[in-house]
Amino acid sequence: MSQGFTPEATIGPFYPGAFLSDTPQDLWTVGPLVAHRPEGQPIVFVARFIDALEQPVPSLVVEFWQANAHGRYRHPLDESDRPLDPQFDGFARLRTGDAGTLRLQTVKPGAHPVFMEREALRLARPEPVALRRAQGDPELAEWVEGRARSGQALAERAVIMRAPHLRLTIFASGIDRLVTQVFFDDEPLNATDPVLASIPDPEVRSRLIATRRDLGAEARVEAGERGRLEYELDIVLRGGRETPFFDDWD
Numbered sequence: 001m002s003q004g005f006t007p008e009a010t011i012g013p014f015y016p017g018a019f020l021s022d023t024p025q026d027l028w029t030v031g032p033l034v035a036h037r038p039e040g041q042p043i044v045f046v047a048r049f050i051d052a053l054e055q056p057v058p059s060l061v062v063e064f065w066q067a068n069a070h071g072r073y074r075h076p077l078d079e080s081d082r083p084l085d086p087q088f089d090g091f092a093r094l095r096t097g098d099a100g101t102l103r104l105q106t107v108k109p110g111a112h113p114v115f116m117e118r119e120a121l122r123l124a125r126p127e128p129v130a131l132r133r134a135q136g137d138p139e140l141a142e143w144v145e146g147r148a149r150s151g152q153a154l155a156e157r158a159v160i161m162r163a164p165h166l167r168l169t170i171f172a173s174g175i176d177r178l179v180t181q182v183f184f185d186d187e188p189l190n191a192t193d194p195v196l197a198s199i200p201d202p203e204v205r206s207r208l209i210a211t212r213r214d215l216g217a218e219a220r221v222e223a224g225e226r227g228r229l230e231y232e233l234d235i236v237l238r239g240g241r242e243t244p245f246f247d248d249w250d
Contacts, residue, residue, distance in 0.1 A: 027064075027092050027106035038088035040069025040107035045166065045182070045210060046232040049100045052239025056100025061171040064092045064104055067164075071112030082112065108229070109164045111189050163189035163196070172237070178245045183209045184231055199244060207236070207243050 027038065049057040067073050067090060072082035074090050090109075094102045164187050170178040183190050190196055190209065199205040210231035235243045 027088065027090070027104070038068065038107045039085050040088075040110070042228045043106060043108045044228060044230045045104040045106065046213075046230065047102055047104075047182075048232070048234045049096050049102075049170075049237060050234055051237055052242075056096075056098070057172065057237060058096050058098045058100055059173075060096040060100075062094050062096065062102060063169040063171075064094070064106070065167040065169070066090045066106065066109040067112055069107050069110050071110030080112070082110075104166075106166075108184070109166065111161050111164055111187075113159050113161055114194075115159065160192065160194055161189055163187050163193035165193075165195075168235075170235075170237075175237075178237070180235070180243055180245050181208060182233060185209050185211050195246075204244060207241065209233070 047062070049060055049062075051057055065073075068085045068088045070082045070085070072078060072080055072084055074084060074088070088107065092104060092106070094104060096102050163183055165184075166182045168180050168182060170180070172178075181195055183193070183196065196205050196208065199208075210233035213230045213232055237243070
């Protein structure tokens with residue numbers, strides 16, 4: 001089966017493709033009294049937003065944008081062959097409370113392949129780290145090999161897998177917007193993700209990686225038979241331990 005690729009930018013493709021008057025805050029619940037759920041691993045992402053003095057920042061509006069469990073975005077620019085999930089849109093908007101925290105209930109996004117210019121990849125990753133040439137993805141491996149056999153070499157473009165991640169846009173009083181990405185500490189693809197690899201300092205890089213929490217036996221039973229996972233991360237808006245933020249004007 002042919003395997004398409006997801007368009008890549010630091011934070012895009014942008015969602016929504018059309019105006020939404022009522023944006024969701026819980027991507028795991030399809031609707032009241034609706035038993036259907038999105039495909040994939042249910043997770044809760046708990047973020048705490050703090051300033052340089054480690055004080056909570058309330059009343060932030062945070063938009064989340066993510067791929068579904070198959071690594072597909074619900075957006076016209078994503079023309080890959082990976083399946084869409086009819087129960088999952090991948091966009092949510094939440095506001096931080098007085099403690100500067102929010103909780104996003106969603107499913108863990110899937111990894112997805114992207115094209116990347118080899119020169120850009122070399123600059124982002126000066127150390128000799130092997131490209132993840134469809135490792136662990138038989139369909140993608142078949143597609144790449146088919147291109148090579150047919151003479152349609154990828155030439156100056158390389159195939160690389162993006163690690164599962166959430167894309168955040170943060171709106172605050174006095175700030176136009178801040179954009180960043182959040183990764184998960186139990187994902188092996190973090191080691192080769194081009195966005196993480198573009199940050200040379202491991203300590204700074206770790207500021208984008210959410211830590212999986214142990215919910216305990218009682219909480220795991222309450223979460224249901226599918227075993228919800230919970231991740232947490234402090235997002236620091238300024239100061240010496242500021243979270244890495246990205247330009248979004250390309």
